[in-house]
Amino acid sequence: xxxxxxxxxxxxxxxxxxxxxxxxxxxxxxxxxxxxxxxxxxxxxxxxxxxxxxxxxxxxxxxxxxxxxxx
Numbered sequence: 001x002x003x004x005x006x007x008x009x010x011x012x013x014x015x016x017x018x019x020x021x022x023x024x025x026x027x028x029x030x031x032x033x034x035x036x037x038x039x040x041x042x043x044x045x046x047x048x049x050x051x052x053x054x055x056x057x058x059x060x061x062x063x064x065x066x067x068x069x070x071x
Contacts, residue, residue, distance in 0.1 A: 002027070006026055006051065007023050007050070009051070018047070
């Protein structure tokens with residue numbers, strides 16, 4: 001099984017929005033969570049989330065026409 005890229009998001013307070021803090025490479029989501037906790041534990045996060053990079057879909061990009069299709 002090859003590693004996938006997981007983007008890592010976190011927040012330090014309930015009032016703060018989730019912010020992108022980096023990424024980890026892992027073969028699956030469970031190890032991605034462990035890696036994210038290990039790599040980014042220098043802050044007092046109240047929440048850390050991982051999302052497979054391939055599951056992030058752009059709404060638009062500067063210079064490109066908006067193109068929304070049905071599922």
